[in-house]
Amino acid sequence: MVPRPGLEDLPPSDSLAVAGIPPDIAAILREDGVERLYPPQAAAIPPILRGRSVFLACPTASGKSLVAYLALLRAARAGQTGLYLVPLRALGQEKADELSRFAALGLRVGLSIGDFDLPNDKLDRLDILVATSEKADGLLRRGSPWLDRLGAVVADEVHLIRDPDRGPTLEVTLTRLRRRRPGLQVVALSATVGNAHELADWLDAECIQSEFRPVPLRWGVYHEGRILFTDLTRRSLEPPGEPLPRLTRTVIEEGGQALVFVNTRKASEQVAQALAPTVRALLSPDELRAAARTAREIVATSEEETEGARRLAELLPMGIAFHNASLTNPERRTVEAAFRERRLKALVATPTLAAGINLPARRVIVRDTTRYEDRLGMQAPIPVLEIQQMCGRAGRPRYDTVGEAVLIARTPEEEERYLDGYLSARSETVVSRLAGEPALRMHLLALVASGEVGDETELEQFFAGTFYGHTLAYSELRFTLERVRRFLEEHRLLLPGPKLSATPFGVMTSELYLDPISAVLLRRALERAPLGVRPFALLAAVAATPDLPPMFLRRGEERTFLSRFAEEESELLLKPEEDGLTADLETFLATLKTAALLERWIEEVPIVEITQEFGVGAGDLRAKVEDASWLLFGLSRLAVRFRRELGRPIDALELRVQYGAAEDLLDLVRLPGIGRVRGRRLVEAGFPDREALREAPLDRVARALGSPALAKQILAELNPGRSTGTRRSGDPPPESSGESPPPPGPGRGRRSHPTLEEFRGPP
DNA sequence: TGGTTGATACTATAGACAGCATGTC
């Protein structure tokens, strides 16, 4: 369908009833303050309610989600199920939370993301599931029966199909779902893209495009003290000075907030530091107090101190913060919440925030338009699409009547380039990345292992249904596919022969969601491992896998890890440059760095020391720990097949990595509320395991833990019969009487996830 | 001689998904 000219001109007066929204759903929407539909919603909802597929390309926060929810609700009402695909875990939580509003209608909503999943029996009863594309891909691979009743699928941020790493998974997942459920309603939500029609065409969907925003956006370029907006208006900024303080100060003076995007972590901290005096000078006494409260919250987010929390704690009292991936998740969430509640006036962020959860500000300032690309070894321009996503964060509904997005230009030439290149040009075209060899390796194996594709003809048919096949010729793929197939056969993941069929090892690899190369390497490591294999050798093996990308080596570290390599060489299960599957020596040394980092972690070295020693953030450590424990699980499952006797030590190591604990802590750490820090304190107080703790006097445990309430709770848990006073739901949580709130989150190994209830914000 | 200044070379660079099994503190 052609874009509707003049869509923007439609009055935003279409009532919910006129659009055909069922009264009970409309009632819930009204409770949330939705009275009228925005133009894109008004255009999309009628076809949605008829079960049509829709491709909706418009800016963030223009009400796309509501459209998507209606499709899921429609399917659920028709006795089918609805699936909402998200690109990020944090987005999944946001969506599941919003959808749970409709639980009042008797709908069961669930969330399936990496760190929070549902057991199968609960999944079966769900009407609506929110999942990452990878999780959905996993359901397909395992042939989950939940998909049999699927009536609608929503693909959020569908332009990510162009992402070389994760785009293919989204594309393949959508293709497989549509093949499995002919007539499936697809709702694809996208940022503004250059080829919306091509995508809509592929999905057999109505194409609706709009630039509508609930809060109007003015785009502009700052240069020499004034902003030149695309609507050709100008605005001079009064107090002279450097661009950033000037742009920040003026918006705060007018009662707004500033969100600054920069291209490196270091810059996010430095710019925040530099802006701090400016921001602080603008705070009222009340605001200063609120900001100080945030600073205290940050320190309390984790049991273990982190460098990031320390640096944030210095800035937060001044009403400003930075945000990047070196922060742990709880730290990021605290900063985000403080900004949302307007306790912070300015936030300096790397692109973490641009693609993530919705965090608008009256003025968005984009300082950098280039970014270092490791692939190229140099700076490259940030894609228009991403700049537009950053700018799209400008303008808070209810607080701002207009949002301002400002790019900073240093020269007149740059000013012109920005106006033409970023602010006027249409976004990049979405292209398929399915032809990449790593993507084909993963997905060819998965297609065959799950039985969806059994021979050459079916393979060709499958690719005809992908966006790749829709836009490009299958024959272009033949050569790579042939090479990938040879690889899979050679390494015994697929059986040789004209028919395509997977070995049990291949099926296992696919279901464990491992890169086939990782699986082959892990199997090889298992076959080589001696009986008493040391943890470091196993850690080095998982670190040498493509599923655990190598870390950067700092200056001097090359030498450090070269000597470590020499030291350990005889015990290493995988070596550099093994038939093209492992890295060259230099990159291999970087994988040893990962192993060394993990080794420190399981030796219970404090987080601050580890991050200092390796020059990484606590968030990076956390990410490596997560990846490694996931891979160790895979290794353990492979051991069941290839080296049964290694299963137990590997399981123990996985637990150690999960908790960051030495071997002797593995018993205590099973207790809820006890992680590496408290566990060690208990051991030092003379309670080496749960058995010893069971008969322990309350006051000694309380002293060891520094929290009487937690001690009481743990003893109650250990002695279910005895009436130590189990916690009732009405009671205050235990830490209300202890001095520091125990931290969900990193450093403790335990997966933590706020319930949907906790996530529900005010309407 | 000791210290400062300045030219030059060098270094480093965003982010984050997946298994399993259950109600976090």
Place this chain on the structure above:
DNA sequence: CTATAGTATCAACCA
């Protein structure tokens, strides 16, 4: 292929 800021190194220079 379209970078840049911070830092280390060292020579030239000044008091």
